[in-house]
Amino acid sequence: MTGRVIVITSGKGGVGKTTTSANIGTALAKAGHKVVLIDTDLGLRNLDLLLGLENRIVYTIVDVIEERCKLKQALVKDKKNPNLSLLAAAQTRDKTAVNAEQLKEICDTLREENDFVLVDCPAGIEQGFQNAVAGANEAIVVTTPEMSAIRDADRIIGLLATKEEISSTKLLLNRVRPSLIKSNEMMSVDDVIGILEIPLIGIIPEDTGIITSTNKGEPIVNDENALAGKAYRNVAQRILGEEVPFLDLDEPKGFMAKIKNAFAKLKVKV
Amino acid sequence: MLLEKGFVKNGFIIDLSNAKNTTQLVFELSSIMEHPDVKGKNVCLKLGGSDLKQSQLLSIKALIESMDSSIAFIDTTSEQTEASAVSLGIMVSKVSDQDIQDGIVGTLPDEVSEESVMVKSEEISLDSSGQSEASLSSSHIETTEGIEDIYNEISAEELSEIIPSEDSEKTYFTKFAANEGLLNDEHSKYILLDTGNVLPEGVEENSTNTESLPTLYLNQTLRSGQTVSYDGNILIIGDAHPGSEIIAGGDITVWGILGGIAHAGNAGNITSKVRALKLNAIQLRIAGLYARRNDTLNVPYVQKSNEFTPEVAQIEDGKIVIYKKLRRD
Ligand SMILES: Nc1ncnc2c1ncn2[C@@H]1O[C@H](COP(=O)(O)OP(=O)(O)O)[C@@H](O)[C@H]1O
Ligand SMILES: [Mg+2]
Numbered sequence: 001m002t003g004r005v006i007v008i009t010s011g012k013g014g015v016g017k018t019t020t021s022a023n024i025g026t027a028l029a030k031a032g033h034k035v036v037l038i039d040t041d042l043g044l045r046n047l048d049l050l051l052g053l054e055n056r057i058v059y060t061i062v063d064v065i066e067e068r069c070k071l072k073q074a075l076v077k078d079k080k081n082p083n084l085s086l087l088a089a090a091q092t093r094d095k096t097a098v099n100a101e102q103l104k105e106i107c108d109t110l111r112e113e114n115d116f117v118l119v120d121c122p123a124g125i126e127q128g129f130q131n132a133v134a135g136a137n138e139a140i141v142v143t144t145p146e147m148s149a150i151r152d153a154d155r156i157i158g159l160l161a162t163k164e165e166i167s168s169t170k171l172l173l174n175r176v177r178p179s180l181i182k183s184n185e186m187m188s189v190d191d192v193i194g195i196l197e198i199p200l201i202g203i204i205p206e207d208t209g210i211i212t213s214t215n216k217g218e219p220i221v222n223d224e225n226a227l228a229g230k231a232y233r234n235v236a237q238r239i240l241g242e243e244v245p246f247l248d249l250d251e252p253k254g255f256m257a258k259i260k261n262a263f264a265k266l267k268v269k270v
Numbered sequence: 271m272l273l274e275k276g277f278v279k280n281g282f283i284i285d286l287s288n289a290k291n292t293t294q295l296v297f298e299l300s301s302i303m304e305h306p307d308v309k310g311k312n313v314c315l316k317l318g319g320s321d322l323k324q325s326q327l328l329s330i331k332a333l334i335e336s337m338d339s340s341i342a343f344i345d346t347t348s349e350q351t352e353a354s355a356v357s358l359g360i361m362v363s364k365v366s367d368q369d370i371q372d373g374i375v376g377t378l379p380d381e382v383s384e385e386s387v388m389v390k391s392e393e394i395s396l397d398s399s400g401q402s403e404a405s406l407s408s409s410h411i412e413t414t415e416g417i418e419d420i421y422n423e424i425s426a427e428e429l430s431e432i433i434p435s436e437d438s439e440k441t442y443f444t445k446f447a448a449n450e451g452l453l454n455d456e457h458s459k460y461i462l463l464d465t466g467n468v469l470p471e472g473v474e475e476n477s478t479n480t481e482s483l484p485t486l487y488l489n490q491t492l493r494s495g496q497t498v499s500y501d502g503n504i505l506i507i508g509d510a511h512p513g514s515e516i517i518a519g520g521d522i523t524v525w526g527i528l529g530g531i532a533h534a535g536n537a538g539n540i541t542s543k544v545r546a547l548k549l550n551a552i553q554l555r556i557a558g559l560y561a562r563r564n565d566t567l568n569v570p571y572v573q574k575s576n577e578f579t580p581e582v583a584q585i586e587d588g589k590i591v592i593y594k595k596l597r598r599d
Binding site for chain 1: 494563
């Protein structure tokens, strides 16, 4: 088997890379695929918290690299889904503890036995970023509809274009608020695509449920009712090559309006 | 014989009737009592059929009082528990399921008829506000008042006077075994990881007396990402935040809230202990045994309080067990 190695990156911090990694990983695993999530944010790890796995971590990626354990031993199985496991970052080390070749080797090994290896990238364009992309052959660039985030995403897309191994780079637009777009206070999806000019893989609405889900250590894709959860499930399906119709992100309206909307051509597409 | 509904002012019902055994009962109670909302309340304990000896009930009472609360009354179906309660001057009554739904919080009825309580009348005192005190018998435990008092040395004789202990002083406060079968996974505070013994190759288990080791004294807060490691014992005056790591050849003592990883006896010393005013470590490691905090207790940041009951983790019979203690061992 040769699994796909996808790096989730952004340039700017705090735009939702880790949230996206946890949710897409969970959704793919729920769909029956074997998935490993790698947290490469050494010293500022979070992915374990979002998955509620912090108390199960015995070995980290640094232990693997420094040969204190085997790669298999360091994979922490998800509580609910045996298809999903996590390779945690070391909390007490800095980014110099790992180099790009080492990460590539780990990705290469993991893709032999997994359908997906998702790499959660740290913010920035230095060593941490170089490490995270080293083993990847696809990339998802996360941004929010803000000028500063888009500027950084643009920079990252440029850098990714120089990496021959990366065959596909897609855009995930996070924290979208249709009401703000309507009132012209937020850039529209079309505006963002217009600037970045790469294919869109998903649009995730701003959802306060994400905060509660983070605190509980339970990705929001597990919540059948949350709109952001649905949006992330759709992203996973698109990664799997399915054509998924676009979600209506408009604020909930009357039943009839929803039906009408479903047929209407939407400006906001997921 | 029944107390009227709405009797307990500022009351709180804690239903422990499903506890499978005393250990689990006390464990659940102590987790509930840590919640800030339960402070300063009159607690009604639903104990179901649990048979509690006088000493056990007294420990429970001390636990509740250490959180500034008091027992209003208990609801029990066990004759033994009832007898223990009567001898301790704790009222016994019944709560119906309806009361639980309604919550029993309310105001005191103007008059409480004498026969409405089971204990002898002189032990019930009504103060001017009409609030009833479930007046409790002589053996009040002074050491639960505040942190300074906790470590007051109490001699074994004194202790056995205050607490009529059944077998050993260790049974005074509860022993929470990580995975003894006593407690199932859902209810243990710490659960051993199935990694087996994680000692690196070439490191042998040993029982060096940790008192003979030097001690590193640190007066600071350990923050996420910080590691302290030392061959001897480590004493930290301050909190160890989640994301921090303490690795000691001997004992680890945190005079504060321990929230990160603590590894005592990392060179194989199985007599090493981890002590903290509040033991909330995400993982406890002693020698080659690793235990994770129960998922149900995943509240990474604990509120500060002056009323923590210090806890000690140590290895016994190949398991990590945790004692809640009010005194130095
Ligand atoms: N769609 C969203 N709606 C609401 N909050 C979000 C959303 N996506 C991310 N967040 C919040 O934004 C913060 C940063 O997210 P995170 O995934 O940690 O970003 P990164 O990994 O890029 O630094 C977190 O507090 C997270 O809960
Ligand atoms: Mg992150």
